[in-house]
Amino acid sequence: xxxxxxxxxxxxxxxxxxxxxxxxxxxxxxxxxxxxxxxxxxxxxxxxxxxxxxxxxxxxxxxxxxxxxxxxxxxxxxxxxxxxxxxxxxxxxxxxxxxxxxxxxxxxxxxxxxxxxxxxxxxxxxxxxxxxxxxxxxxxxxxxxxxxxxxxxxxxxxxxxxxxxxxxxxxxxxxxxxxxxxxxxxxxxxxxxxxxxxxxxxxxxxxxxxxxxxxxxxxxxxxxxxxxxxxxxxxxxxxxxxxxxxxxxxxxxxxxxxxxxxxxxxxxxxxxxxxxxxxxxxxxxxxxxxxxxxxxxxxxxxxxxxxxxxxxxxxxxxxxxxxxxxxxxxxxxxxxxxxxxxxxxxxxxxxxxxxxxxxxxxxxxxxxxxxxxxxxxxxxxxxxxxxxxxxxxxxxxxxxxxxxxxxxxxxxxxxxxxxxxxxxxxxxxxxxxxxxxxxxxxxxxxx
Amino acid sequence: xxxxxxxxxxxxxxxxxxxxxxxxxxxxxxxxxxxxxxxxxxxxxxxxxxxxxxxxxxxxxxxxxxxxxxxxxxxxxxxxxxxxxxxxxxxxxxxxxxxxxxxxxxxxxxxxxxxxxxxxxxxxxxxxxxxxxxxxxxxxxxxxxxxxxxxxxxxxxxxxxxxxxxxxxxxxxxxxxxxxxxxxxxxxxxxxxxxxxxxxxxxxxxxxxxxxxxxxxxxxxxxxxxxxxxxxxxxxxxxxxxxxxxxxxxxxxxxxxxxxxxxxxxxxxxxxxxxxxxxxxxxxxxxxxxxxxxxxxxxxxxxxxxxxxxxxxxxxxxxxxxxxxxxxxxxxxxxxxxxxxxxxxxxxxxxxxxxxxxxxxxxxxxxxxxxxxxxxxxxxxxxxxxxxxxxxxxxxxxxxxxxxxxxxxxxxxxxxxxxxxxxxxxxxxxxxxxxxxxxxxxxxxxxxxxxxxxxxxxxxxxxxxxxxxxxxxxxxxxxxxxxxxxxxxxxxxx
Numbered sequence: 001x002x003x004x005x006x007x008x009x010x011x012x013x014x015x016x017x018x019x020x021x022x023x024x025x026x027x028x029x030x031x032x033x034x035x036x037x038x039x040x041x042x043x044x045x046x047x048x049x050x051x052x053x054x055x056x057x058x059x060x061x062x063x064x065x066x067x068x069x070x071x072x073x074x075x076x077x078x079x080x081x082x083x084x085x086x087x088x089x090x091x092x093x094x095x096x097x098x099x100x101x102x103x104x105x106x107x108x109x110x111x112x113x114x115x116x117x118x119x120x121x122x123x124x125x126x127x128x129x130x131x132x133x134x135x136x137x138x139x140x141x142x143x144x145x146x147x148x149x150x151x152x153x154x155x156x157x158x159x160x161x162x163x164x165x166x167x168x169x170x171x172x173x174x175x176x177x178x179x180x181x182x183x184x185x186x187x188x189x190x191x192x193x194x195x196x197x198x199x200x201x202x203x204x205x206x207x208x209x210x211x212x213x214x215x216x217x218x219x220x221x222x223x224x225x226x227x228x229x230x231x232x233x234x235x236x237x238x239x240x241x242x243x244x245x246x247x248x249x250x251x252x253x254x255x256x257x258x259x260x261x262x263x264x265x266x267x268x269x270x271x272x273x274x275x276x277x278x279x280x281x282x283x284x285x286x287x288x289x290x291x292x293x294x295x296x297x298x299x300x301x302x303x304x305x306x307x308x309x310x311x312x313x314x315x316x317x318x319x320x321x322x323x324x325x326x327x328x329x330x331x332x333x334x335x336x337x338x339x340x341x342x343x344x345x346x347x348x349x350x351x352x353x354x355x356x357x358x359x360x361x362x363x364x365x366x367x368x369x370x371x372x373x374x375x376x377x378x379x380x381x382x383x384x385x386x387x388x389x390x391x392x393x394x395x396x397x398x399x400x401x402x403x404x405x406x407x408x409x410x411x412x413x414x415x416x417x418x419x420x421x422x423x424x425x426x427x428x429x430x431x432x433x434x435x436x437x438x439x440x441x442x443x444x445x446x447x
Numbered sequence: 448x449x450x451x452x453x454x455x456x457x458x459x460x461x462x463x464x465x466x467x468x469x470x471x472x473x474x475x476x477x478x479x480x481x482x483x484x485x486x487x488x489x490x491x492x493x494x495x496x497x498x499x500x501x502x503x504x505x506x507x508x509x510x511x512x513x514x515x516x517x518x519x520x521x522x523x524x525x526x527x528x529x530x531x532x533x534x535x536x537x538x539x540x541x542x543x544x545x546x547x548x549x550x551x552x553x554x555x556x557x558x559x560x561x562x563x564x565x566x567x568x569x570x571x572x573x574x575x576x577x578x579x580x581x582x583x584x585x586x587x588x589x590x591x592x593x594x595x596x597x598x599x600x601x602x603x604x605x606x607x608x609x610x611x612x613x614x615x616x617x618x619x620x621x622x623x624x625x626x627x628x629x630x631x632x633x634x635x636x637x638x639x640x641x642x643x644x645x646x647x648x649x650x651x652x653x654x655x656x657x658x659x660x661x662x663x664x665x666x667x668x669x670x671x672x673x674x675x676x677x678x679x680x681x682x683x684x685x686x687x688x689x690x691x692x693x694x695x696x697x698x699x700x701x702x703x704x705x706x707x708x709x710x711x712x713x714x715x716x717x718x719x720x721x722x723x724x725x726x727x728x729x730x731x732x733x734x735x736x737x738x739x740x741x742x743x744x745x746x747x748x749x750x751x752x753x754x755x756x757x758x759x760x761x762x763x764x765x766x767x768x769x770x771x772x773x774x775x776x777x778x779x780x781x782x783x784x785x786x787x788x789x790x791x792x793x794x795x796x797x798x799x800x801x802x803x804x805x806x807x808x809x810x811x812x813x814x815x816x817x818x819x820x821x822x823x824x825x826x827x828x829x830x831x832x833x834x835x836x837x838x839x840x841x842x843x844x845x846x847x848x849x850x851x852x853x854x855x856x857x858x859x860x861x862x863x864x865x866x867x868x869x870x871x872x873x874x875x876x877x878x879x880x881x882x883x884x885x886x887x888x889x890x891x892x893x894x895x896x897x898x899x900x901x902x903x904x905x906x907x908x909x910x911x912x913x914x915x916x917x918x919x920x921x922x923x924x925x926x927x928x929x930x931x932x933x934x935x936x937x938x939x940x941x
Contacts, residue, residue: 027843034561039739046539046561049820051527070524071544077524083524091520091600121561146740146809146862181742181862185700188893189863228709258513259659262484337509337521377857377869378889382659383666385706387889387939389867407889407939409709445891445939 003052003073005158005168012056015079015161017298021058021086025100025161027296027335028073030056034069035151036124036287038132040144043125055296055335058085058097067337073266098339101303101319101329104165104298109284111291113171116200123201124150128176131210135180138214141221147179147193152201155234159298169293174201178213182221188404192216192391193371197289198429216370219393223402226394226446230321232366232420233408233442234395237427239369241346244279244388245431246379247412251306251314253321254341262384263312265325272312275349279307281316283331283344287365287428292344294331301331301344303320310416316341346432351422358421367444368393368400369408384411406446415439458485460492461569468548475502475636475646477581482548483638486555487576490532491640493564498534498555498774499639499800502546503819506594506891509629512607515615520600526821532558536805540822551726585648593650594632596679601629603682606654610687614656618695620702622661627672628654628682631923636893637779645779651770651923652681653912656690660698667701667886669694669854669871674770674912674923676863679906695896696855697872704884707873707940714890714933715842715876715929719909720855722926724916725832727858729753729896733762733787733795734813734825735802736918742862744895748793754898756791759833766813767828770912771924777823778814785811787830791899799825817920824919831927835904842903842932844879850888850938851876864894868938889939903932 008028016024030052037044055069056078066089070081119127128150135145151174160169179193194212198204239289247262250272255261263272283292283301294300297319305313315325317342318333332341360368369392378388387409393400421438483500484556490498504526511519528551529542538657541558543550556566567573585591598606607626614624631651638644655672671694675681716724729745737743745753754760764773764782773782778800786794799814802825814823838917843851858871870888910927 043537045537045822046741046820047541048539048557048561049542051542051820053542066520068522072524072526073544077526080524084524088520088522088600091517091604093516093518095516144741146742151777179862191862247509337523338519374857374859374867377859377867380668380869380887382668383886385887387869387887389865389889389891389939405891406935407709407867407891409706409887409889409939409941429811443709443941445937 003028003156008054008073008078009160009166011075012160013324015075015082019082021082023162024056025159026054026056026083027159028052029155031153031155031158033151033153034121034124035149036121036128038125038128041129041133046121049418054081056081056085057335058082060086060089060090063097064089064094065098066092066175070342080178084239095358096320096324098320099295099323100161100163101299103300103329104159104161106165106300108293108300111284111293113291114199114203115172116202119201124152127206131176131206134210135178135214139218141182141184142180142217142442143183144181145178146181146246147177149177151175157292159294160295161298166297167294167298171291173200173289174198174204176204176206176209178209180213180217182217184221190217192220199289219400220391220402223404226289226367226403226406226444228445228447230441231444232438232440234360234366234368235439236368236370238429239372239390240348240437241344241429241434242372242430243412244346245343245376246386247335247381247384248343249381251312251316252314252341253317253325254339256315257321257324260382267312270312271310272413273307273310274419275310276419276422277307277310277416278349280305280344280347281343282347285345285347285433287433288345292294295333296335297329297333297339299329299331299333304330316343346434348432348434350424350426350435352424354424355421363395365394365396368395384413386410386412398418403446406444409443409445415442448531457574458573460567460571460573462737463489466548475634475759476506479636479638480578480581480644480731482551484575484578485573486551487638487640488574489566490555490835491576491723492557492567492571492573493559495532495559495562495564497640499531499637499778500528501819502528502636503772504634505818507629509627510603510607512611512626515608515611517604520603525818529819530554530558531822532562533564533804534564537562538801538822542820561887563681576640577642578638578641582645585646590648590650593648593679597630598682603688606682606685610656610691611857613688613691614658614695614817617691618658618660618698620660620662622659623640625657627657628660633776637777639779643779646774647775649676649773650679651676654685656694657807658694658698658789660702662702663700667698669698669701672912675768676770676772677768692812701872701886704886706713707850707938709940710938711935712938713846714852714854714936715846715849716852716928716931716933718907718929720911721852721914722831722911722928723855723858723913724868725928726830726924726926727868728892728897730762730827730830731860731917732829732864732894733797734765735796735798735806735808736825738796738806739802744864745793747795751793752791753793754788754791755901756834757904758788758898758901760788760831761785761833762787762797762827762830764828766910766925769829769910769925771828772775774826776812776814780810780812780814782828783812797825799823805807815919815922817922821919824917826917826919826922827915827924829910829925831908831910831925832904832929832931834906834908834929837903837905839905839907839930842905842930843876845903845932846876847878848873849876850885851881852888852890854897860894866894867891887940891937897933897936900934900936905930
């Protein structure tokens with residue numbers, strides 16, 4: 001069901017008036033998506049959807065807030081949602097009750113998003129069948145591409161409130177995922193994956209995704225066990241960003257206020273990492289395919305420096321956390337069962353110098369981690385510890401040997417302080433921009 | 448004998464735009480038969496081999512108490528439908544929020560178009576599908592009033608605040624206390640071109656604690672929850688006092704635990720949520736979804752030994768009020784009790800409709816999905832290792848040095864059969880006795896190997912509520928087992 005934002009806005013105001021609700025806000029989105037999967041040259045499953053959803057907040061006469069979300073976006077659904085939120089509002093918190101963002105009507109960034117033509121389903125299928133074929137031909141050991149998907153989505157999102165705020169933006173993206181599996185006599189099956197994202201199908205670099213999946217798979221065919229012990233570990237940009245994301249409570253103001261963080265309000269301005277490390281969250285980064293110009297409370301998004309030369313320099317905020325911590329909202333709020341705060345797109349700055357000591361062509365016995373797995377299970381984000389399986393290699397003077405199976409374990413705060421080197425070259429990933437990062441003294445369990 | 452046919456009784460495709468149906472909007476009942484049988488017939492007339500409609504209405508609410516205040520009460524209302532079209536072994540799934548006749552027809556047309564099937568010409572007959580009499584599990588089992596009988600918002604708040612108050616009394620070094628509850632009410636209707644026409648109401652509830660303790664740089668966090676699928680008064684029956692004592696004791700012990708030393712150990716896994724090892728290391732690999740992708744080592748091993756002879760395992764749709772209990776699956780098939788492994792021999796796979804079409808294994812009532820946004824897939828329900836004959840002490844006495852995994856965290860299994868689990872609460876076993884708490888342990892292994900290393904099962908089967916994420920979204924499941932001994936496993940640590 002497509003959403004007409006002006007109609008939703010008019011209906012919401014009319015129904016609210018009828019129900020005696022004078023203060024409310026509403027965040028919503030409509031998504032149109034299609035995805036295809038193939039199996040051995042044939043289409044296997046095609047999925048398509050056209051769905052909408054809204055979340056409403058209602059303030060009652062006692063200024064406490066209730067919230068309800070619904071996928072019924074017609075007038076009946078909207079009325080039920082407003083009524084239910086009003087009912088829930090009488091159980092809302094009295095202390096630190098949320099309010100409208102003071103920036104809900106502030107100008108948002110004018111971003112010119114690249115656009116392209118949407119592909120037809122047959123085009124998507126043909127492209128994916130071709131990618132599957134090329135991967136199977138890349139090496140005789142690649143027996144199948146069990147997980148594959150080519151998907152395109154377009155999303156319209158909006159925010160409005162009873163004070164007259166009304167804003168919307170749109171974006172679209174196309175994604176490709178290829179994940180191989182190998183079979184070789186006398187060897188264990190191996191697998192590797194690659195993911196590519198773009199604004200549209202015609203800009204999607206399919207060949208890059210195929211090459212990456214093939215290269216990773218082939219490089220893992222000849223594997224060896226690794227001895228357990230302490231190693232210098234080099235994190236790929238993807239691996240470091242996934243770990244950073246798992247411990248994002250470090251700079252999440254809501255988590256800090258809820259005592260669900262490794263930081264406290266007093267952590268701001270303290271050294272939490274090696275002086276080599278600087279991290280920003282930049283929703284508007286030109287390489288961010290999923291740019292959002294405002295958050296769930298209508299606050300404009302922006303670049304925020306989180307860690308500056310190892311010093312914790314800012315938290316990410318909603319309107320509510322900013323008010324409580326005497327700061328500005330930063331455009332990171334999500335309107336959900338409780339207002340939550342989350343990062344958009346990391347930018348870990350590259351190092352400033354090249355040091356010969358930290359060169360994969362000459363370093364001895366270091367471990368390069370390409371991909372960390374099972375973060376949902378192996379990260380204790382409130383304790384700071386992690387123990388995670390990974391895909392990677394032992395690298396000895398430029399010779400790369402795939403590791404059969406191993407885990408890396410440590411304390412994230414210790415890891416941040418044990419960063420020995422940050423390579424100068426920044427690489428673009430789907431969750432941010434980051435160089436390779438060298439960390440000393442991490443525990444690896446192998447044989 | 449002469450048979451005469453009155454052409455006026457047959458529907459022509461050109462009449463579709465003028466049809467007027469009045470299916471009830473607040474309940475999925477018999478009034479949906481006419482529009483759905485018309486749409487299913489339209490799909491078949493277009494050349495689809497099989498068409499299925501899945502209609503869903505849900506009413507979800509969550510409530511969170513943090514320390515001594517309710518910080519969130521959040522209802523979520525949802526209505527939607529999905530239509531699935533099969534042509535040969537390929538299928539297309541289209542979902543929509545629009546449950547009007549035209550909305551459903553539009554979704555069907557989109558699915559047909561994607562499959563390169565076309566609506567019949569204007570003067571073509573549309574063979575309406577003869578649906579069975581509505582198989583209404585909701586009404587037959589007295590579920591229609593469940594939603595009204597559940598706890599009110601006020602009651603949710605009162606119970607959670609009282610529970611958090613109890614935790615304050617039992618725990619020490621508290622950094623934060625959380626008590627959380629959710630109720631997920633779901634009404635579903637399935638109609639398909641093989642005549643399936645079935646309705647059900649599901650009521651899934653869960654409540655539990657998350658306790659974070661800190662003392663200097665030492666930290667521990669323990670979560671524990673219980674779940675239910677058919678008692679509207681479940682929340683008021685929660686024994687939060689006993690749970691608070693249990694959680695507090697665990698958090699207290701783990702606060703000063705040493706990190707586990709990595710290596711290979713024999714382990715004992717506790718009953719109840721310890722069953723996550725079977726769920727991840729074997730259960731997922733018995734889903735036909737994995738056979739379709741060639742990502743299970745067990746695909747060709749039906750009738751062969753895949754596990755230690757001491758191991759028997761089930762996956763069943765009906766286990767009392769257990770968290771994965773369903774009367775029918777999301778494809779309208781009655782839930783089945785499925786013997787997976789008997790004394791180490793692989794007996795059956797877990798199959799949905801698509802899996803059955805693509806692999807030939809019979810359906811088991813295991814087609815499940817998170818919501819109308821997903822096509823159903825073969826998924827587990829209540830899955831557990833059957834009790835054995837040993838006493839728990841016998842398992843401990845058989846270990847000189849090993850690890851007791853009392854509370855498991857989450858886990859996962861990859862495409863090559865490698866699995867891993869986090870252990871939230873572990874203890875060192877020395878000479879058959881528990882000696883000290885350990886933290887930071889991860890269990891790592893290969894599914895095919897570990898199943899042969901489960902050498903002892905005790906008699907104390909216990910079930911636990913869990914959430915399982917996979918191709919058709921997050922669903923409610925039960926994991927379970929008695930205490931089991933694994934002869935050796937790699938433990939990741941420091």
